Amino acid sequence: MSPTMIKTAQAGGHHDDGSTRILGFWIYILQDLFLFATFFANFAVFSASYSSAETPKEFIDLNFVLIETFILLTSSITYGFAMIGVRKNSVSATRLWLFITFILGALFISMELYEFHHLFAEGAPYLRDAQGNIIPYANGIDDGRGGGIAAYWSAFFSLVGLHGLHVTAGLVVMVCMFVHLGMHGLTARNKARLGCLSLFWHFLDIVWIGVFTAVYLLGVL
Amino acid sequence: MGDPTAAPFEALGQVPIVLYTCLAIVVIAVLVVAGILLLGWWGSLWRNWITSVDHKRLGIMYVVLAVVMLVRGFADAIMMRTHQAMALGEGSGYLPPEHYDQIFTAHGVIMIFFMATPLLFGLFNFVIPLQIGARDVAFPFLNNLSFWLTFAGAILINISLGVGNFGRVGWLAYPPLSGLSGSPDTGVDYYIWSLQLSGVATTMGAINFLVTIFKMRAPGMTLMKMPIFCWSAVVSNALILMIYPVLMAAYIFLTLDRYLGFHFFTNDGAGNPMVWINYVWVFGHPEVYVLVLPAFGILSEVVPVFSSKRLFGYSAMIWALLVILVLSFLVWVHHFFTMGAGIAVNTFFSIMTMIISVPTGVKIFNWLFTMYKGRIRFEPPMLWCMGMIFTFVGGGLTGVMLSLASADWAFHNSAFLVAHFHHTIIGGVVFSYLAGFVFWFPKAFGFKLNRTLGIASFWCWFVGFYVAFFPLYVVGLKGATRRMQHFMDPAWQIYYIVMVVGVFIIALGILSLVLQLILAIIHGCKLKGNLPVGKADPWGDGRSLEWSVSSPPPPYNFATVPQVSTTDAYWQMKVEGKPIKTSGFQPVHMPSNTAAGFWIGIFALILGFALVWHIWWLVMLCFIGAVASFICYSFFGDHDGYYIPAAKVQEHEEAFARIEAKGRKA
Numbered sequence A: 001m002s003p004t005m006i007k008t009a010q011a012g013g014h015h016d017d018g019s020t021r022i023l024g025f026w027i028y029i030l031q032d033l034f035l036f037a038t039f040f041a042n043f044a045v046f047s048a049s050y051s052s053a054e055t056p057k058e059f060i061d062l063n064f065v066l067i068e069t070f071i072l073l074t075s076s077i078t079y080g081f082a083m084i085g086v087r088k089n090s091v092s093a094t095r096l097w098l099f100i101t102f103i104l105g106a107l108f109i110s111m112e113l114y115e116f117h118h119l120f121a122e123g124a125p126y127l128r129d130a131q132g133n134i135i136p137y138a139n140g141i142d143d144g145r146g147g148g149i150a151a152y153w154s155a156f157f158s159l160v161g162l163h164g165l166h167v168t169a170g171l172v173v174m175v176c177m178f179v180h181l182g183m184h185g186l187t188a189r190n191k192a193r194l195g196c197l198s199l200f201w202h203f204l205d206i207v208w209i210g211v212f213t214a215v216y217l218l219g220v221l
Numbered sequence B: 001m002g003d004p005t006a007a008p009f010e011a012l013g014q015v016p017i018v019l020y021t022c023l024a025i026v027v028i029a030v031l032v033v034a035g036i037l038l039l040g041w042w043g044s045l046w047r048n049w050i051t052s053v054d055h056k057r058l059g060i061m062y063v064v065l066a067v068v069m070l071v072r073g074f075a076d077a078i079m080m081r082t083h084q085a086m087a088l089g090e091g092s093g094y095l096p097p098e099h100y101d102q103i104f105t106a107h108g109v110i111m112i113f114f115m116a117t118p119l120l121f122g123l124f125n126f127v128i129p130l131q132i133g134a135r136d137v138a139f140p141f142l143n144n145l146s147f148w149l150t151f152a153g154a155i156l157i158n159i160s161l162g163v164g165n166f167g168r169v170g171w172l173a174y175p176p177l178s179g180l181s182g183s184p185d186t187g188v189d190y191y192i193w194s195l196q197l198s199g200v201a202t203t204m205g206a207i208n209f210l211v212t213i214f215k216m217r218a219p220g221m222t223l224m225k226m227p228i229f230c231w232s233a234v235v236s237n238a239l240i241l242m243i244y245p246v247l248m249a250a251y252i253f254l255t256l257d258r259y260l261g262f263h264f265f266t267n268d269g270a271g272n273p274m275v276w277i278n279y280v281w282v283f284g285h286p287e288v289y290v291l292v293l294p295a296f297g298i299l300s301e302v303v304p305v306f307s308s309k310r311l312f313g314y315s316a317m318i319w320a321l322l323v324i325l326v327l328s329f330l331v332w333v334h335h336f337f338t339m340g341a342g343i344a345v346n347t348f349f350s351i352m353t354m355i356i357s358v359p360t361g362v363k364i365f366n367w368l369f370t371m372y373k374g375r376i377r378f379e380p381p382m383l384w385c386m387g388m389i390f391t392f393v394g395g396g397l398t399g400v401m402l403s404l405a406s407a408d409w410a411f412h413n414s415a416f417l418v419a420h421f422h423h424t425i426i427g428g429v430v431f432s433y434l435a436g437f438v439f440w441f442p443k444a445f446g447f448k449l450n451r452t453l454g455i456a457s458f459w460c461w462f463v464g465f466y467v468a469f470f471p472l473y474v475v476g477l478k479g480a481t482r483r484m485q486h487f488m489d490p491a492w493q494i495y496y497i498v499m500v501v502g503v504f505i506i507a508l509g510i511l512s513l514v515l516q517l518i519l520a521i522i523h524g525c526k527l528k529g530n531l532p533v534g535k536a537d538p539w540g541d542g543r544s545l546e547w548s549v550s551s552p553p554p555p556y557n558f559a560t561v562p563q564v565s566t567t568d569a570y571w572q573m574k575v576e577g578k579p580i581k582t583s584g585f586q587p588v589h590m591p592s593n594t595a596a597g598f599w600i601g602i603f604a605l606i607l608g609f610a611l612v613w614h615i616w617w618l619v620m621l622c623f624i625g626a627v628a629s630f631i632c633y634s635f636f637g638d639h640d641g642y643y644i645p646a647a648k649v650q651e652h653e654e655a656f657a658r659i660e661a662k663g664r665k666a
Ligand code: HEM
Pocket: B074, B077, B078, B080, B081, B104, B105, B107, B108, B109, B111, B112, B115, B116, B169, B170, B171, B172, B418, B422, B425, B426, B430, B468, B481, B482, B483, B484, B503, B506
């Protein structure tokens, strides 16, 4: 029996109905919004707490981040095309646009990782002693000398990183969606799944606009 | 400072109580597992409970977890109180400071997150779908997963008893004490990861119940015709949705401080511990409403039934709930008036705190007016409710005393405060949940708990509470601070001895409760686990839909989805004298069981343990295991469910109709 038939067979509003799933996902996104809100507030609180570490001005390349931003925003558009594919019941169009979205998302994450790596390699986030030398920090063990990264950078990496982790999770789900599409095609259930992922992906875009403004523009300009 | 993961078994060697407790727990666990295997119950346990996605069974599992954790948390309380009664002046008691500190932390955390919260979710699970006329929750698999994640958290926190130690930081773990500089060993890590697990579970549960209530109400049941308990669940779950992310974020920051050399709540590196204190109380104050609003909901269900009257002020109840939803976010600073935020800030929060008692008062009056001129029956659920109304008002009054910012400079962190929050939490939350527990028990199993023991349990808790906590107000006013392992002034000893007497009276109350359950289990064993179909409304005068189906309800709850036209839908059916339908049934679609939730829970448990002990390869393995289990479930799980054939439905409904007909003649 195909899932669609079951859907019509369940009178009286039963689980696994697409709209229930989507409402659940909306509510999940609301709670995620509160998580991000806390991270934003946290960043605001510590936005000038550099201690002995460097300030972000010299280390962040706004053009680089702008490209990152455009890539992510474009991926939202391409996901939109994937959803048009879903509407038209065309598995191949859905697959194609999903694939392009995936590539753009992966590019975004790679650029972000590169940026993080660059910041650490330059030594920007580390606390320094009176001579300006980085205080060593033994992994997980406080050696009593107070090494590590300053509060500003702690808030920076946790906020940007949280967004990055979300995008990564979205990429993992995209890979799973290829498998789902391969197994069953565009069934009602897979459509609901793609709908949820679409909400998630656009949501991450909007959050990124917040990150770009609060962290990069206000921080660097 | 050395390696935080050194000497994991130190406590076992040095503190005999810990050693014997651990041995006892291990022996009991082995006996239980062996018993299950020898009696050949494993298969049935696996099929009917562990992998079950039935909201009723999950509800029962949550309640079992909560009762076990109540005993655990109460054992901590007995230890603290008996110790304190000895540790004054010359006396030194029997718990070294470093152990005492772990005990009050574990007690607070377990009582709030692993006793009260699971009990709450147990009641939500069992009651909500039945009250709104649904056949299950919106996401049955997530429901099962939530339970197993909660379970994993509870096990993880209890592992800390034997392996390593627990935090010595109080239930909200203020830094810098909870940071690496104040707590270099793994105690705080146990705290963080067990609460992170239960936090994820609670959030998923909240999403599930909100969707269930918004999407799956029986036709005709508009929001303003919904039972108050469901309304309180809406508000409580909405609060969970907004505050748990804040707590989880705070834990993530603390984790980064402790594991990766970040500086959020440290004294150096431009960190600021007061930020943490704001986060945890932005969570912590609404959290008390998460717990107490459903308690109000339970009273609004129980009081009308045992007064044989409809609830007074139905819509006022709902508006009061919604006002509290908003106000609960505007009072958090009253937990740290002493921070020195300045007159304007403290005054604002002081006034808001006083205002929040207004909607609460509205509710109290509504229950009193419901009882007024009603025919009150003093059954155990009603006794708990009346005890709750009386006690909770008192706790509210001392709360208003604490809300005066200037007075709070004296009360802050004193034993007076500890007396206040136990007053509201035992009087308000525990009494109500127990009311709900004895009230809905016959719905779950078809027979009532022993009445005499129930009444004994209530009176022991009620009297014991006053004996155990009123002297605490007094010593608090005399200057005793909280979280103290030893007091200098021997003159206070008499108060502490009275409190111990009170604690043992409460112990009798818990014993009666456990005896009730043992009698119930014996009854169940005599029936070999086949509970007969029982009549719908064992208390008489039931008003909402859960009382319209057989007790225990069939797996599909409602053979035909009921049509609702008023509040108190079942009452209306009784008034109209609707006969029970016995023919013309459709097959019922049901979700299939799954083991995925269980395995994800197990992976999460080991993941937490590996994180605590910095075993990074195991962290990777379990993380991938948990994610892969989830993904595999989405690929290969049985999402189509199955059908209960119409004939089976018919069989059950006919048996039910026979029982009901017999009941009516008698
Ligand atoms: C049943 C009888 C109970 C007794 C005798 C009891 C006793 C105690 C004692 C002695 C303390 C430590 C006070 C101190 O030294 O500062 C304490 C703390 C606490 N209790 Fe209870 N308790 C009981 C029930 C509960 C319940 C039902 C809850 C919550 C649902 C609860 C939540 C807490 C919390 C949150 C703390 C604060 C822990 C901390 O200081 O961080 N207790 N209790």
